[in-house]
Amino acid sequence: MAVTAGLVGVGPVGDRIVRCLKERDFPLAEPLRVMATRRRREILGDQEFEVHQTSAELFVGLEVVFFAGREGAKGASIQWAQTAIDAGAYCIDNGSDFRLDPNVPLVVPEINMEQVTADTRLIASPNCSTTQMVVALAPLHQVARIKRVVVATYQAVSGWGQAAVEDMERQLPQYVAGEVVDFDPSVFAKPIILDCLPHIDRFTDSGYTKEELKMVYETRKILGEPDLPITATAVRVPVDIGHAEAINVEFEEEITADEAREILSDPQQAPGVVVIDGPSQDPNAVAVRDAPEERQYPTQADVKKDEYKDAVLVGRIRQDETVASGLNMWVVSDNLRKGAATNVVQIAEEMLKRGILG
Ligand SMILES: NC(=O)c1ccc[n+]([C@@H]2O[C@H](COP(=O)([O-])OP(=O)(O)OC[C@H]3O[C@@H](n4cnc5c(N)ncnc54)[C@H](OP(=O)(O)O)[C@@H]3O)[C@@H](O)[C@H]2O)c1
Missing domain, CATH: 3.40.50.720 (NAD(P)-binding Rossmann-like Domain)
Incomplete structure (x- = not known):
């Protein structure tokens, strides 16, 4: 039809x-x-x-x-x-x-x-940063009930529209040539090239930005948990496409990093998620960097690969050893695609x- x-x-x-x-x-x-x-x-x-x-x-x-x-x-x-x-x-x-x-x-x-x-x-x-976070969190919430979320984001300039992409692209050659970097203050408050700005959308009276509050209120609405404690720091980074998030999540029930990896690797339980975690597949890890314990993980560059362009990529899944049941993880997705x-x-x-x- x-x-x-x-x-x-x-x-x-x-x-x-x-x-x-x-x-x-x-x-x-x-x-x-x-x-x-x-x-x-x-x-x-x-x-x-x-x-x-x-x-x-x-x-x-x-x-x-x-x-x-x-x-x-x-x-x-x-x-x-x-x-x-x-x-x-x-x-x-x-x-x-x-x-x-x-x-x-x-x-x-x-x-x-x-x-x-x-x-x-x-x-x-x-919002793009909310979408990728809830796709990764919802399957874990189903199994172990989330108690609290603390998230820091690393968000691409394209999240602020075409004007922001053009601002960064103009600044790059200026920076490389050692010239004064100009910027459009109606886009970002400072030059974005080779810097990170903890300022996405407007500041509110609370000191949080609107982007940070969107992550709080939208996540609660989607998960159907109006009182869920969530706190966010949203940071703009000089990346063209792709948001990354460091998420710390505490659970009511016990859940290990291995169990979380298993849940998030199951397309029935965690649709849309691709786990990129575990021992590195890179021969240079041992040969050049002499780091046999090195692990694989997703980065913003990965979302430009055809196989990952619509996925929510999850890596660095680790136990948070400071609480009874908690995990740390790293979540990456294309803000323009799955994020929008x-x-x-x-x-x-x-x-x-x-x-x-x-
Ligand atoms: N970028 C992201 O990562 C992302 C992620 C999730 C959600 N979003 C949301 O998605 C929307 C679009 O994002 P974007 O980054 O593509 O924005 P953008 O680069 O600012 O483009 C906005 C487009 O909307 C048109 N427009 C604006 N006001 C209009 C109006 N009153 N009537 C008709 N057309 C109008 C503009 O028309 P002209 O071209 O004629 O000016 C332009 O084509 C925004 O609401 C944004 O918050 C963005």
């Missing part, structure tokens, strides 16, 4: 949605209707599209609309989601505007797809499978 679909927003996330729809053979009944703030032609994926200036009549006849626009009062979903719904579409939103609305499900298909029914006209997709585009396309695929779409 084929579906008529629209896309609002053609930044890095919009581009990845186009790619995901094509790669995953999403059954489109007609070419994707693409919209943004102004009309032009644009290459998305490897295809040229007519980009329309968003208007009410463009939503008529669409069954599903993917929103990948900016957030806030002038953003795409605040301005256009209700119009799309009134025209008869289901809306799947990448932005944060509706994520904590009690009437809007916040969905990661591996975890809580059952919250989407034929009556759910608006579905929110979580792949997740919304998977939601639409599931809606098709369940007869909600199509």
Whole structure:
């Protein structure tokens, strides 16, 4: 069954949605209707599209609309989601505007797809750093009940949109040439090149940034644990694509690192997770670095590999020896794909499978 679909927003996330729809053979009944703030032609994926200036009549006849626009009062979903719904579409939103609305499900298909029914006209997709964390945590929560989470993130510049990628790319040759590095203060507060900024999104009165609070509130909503203690430090690092997270998690029940590795390696129990852990497979570990105990682990560069581009990679799974039952782990994923585009396309695929779409 084929579906008529629209896309609002053609930044890095919009581009990845186009790619995901094509790669995953999403059954489109007609070419994707693409919209943004102004009309032009644009290459998305490897295809040229007519980009329309968003208007009410463009939503008529669409069954599903993917929103990948900016957030806030002038953003795409605040301005256009209700119009799309009134025209008869289901809306799947990448932005944060509706994520904590009690009437809007916040969905990661591996975890809580059952919250989407034929009556759910608006579905929110979580923040990129939340998505990869919950995909790794939910299977462990099922088995050993999480008691507390402490997370520090290492987030790519593409998480802040195309302007941030361009800012870093401009700074790199300036840095190498020994020139003064300029930066756009409307993107990041300081130059990002060869530095790490513990500042993602706006600061709040509490001293936490909005990104850190998103990880707290969104994780609680997705796991259905409104009081779960979670605390986060979100850091921007000079990486183009891919977020990494050092997660410390304490459990109510006993769970060992070996058990966690086994659970997360089982695609039935932990869909979407790939464990990269255990003894190093690198011959140089012994030969050059004289380190026979060296282990393998995922890094942000791995998410550019075809086999890992939609996965949540988990490594460095270790017992936290300071508590009765706790683990440390390292979680990596592509912020533009599983953190955004792949997740919304998977939601639409599931809606098709369940007869909600199509
Ligand atoms: N980047 C990530 O890792 C990530 C992960 C998860 C979620 N998200 C969320 O996904 C969304 C898109 O992210 P991005 O990085 O691709 O953003 P981006 O580079 O800023 O692109 C935003 C796009 O939305 C369009 N747009 C903005 N306001 C609009 C409006 N009122 N009506 C119609 N179109 C509008 C813009 O149009 P013009 O091109 O005409 O300006 C642009 O094409 C954001 O809400 C972001 O928070 C991003």
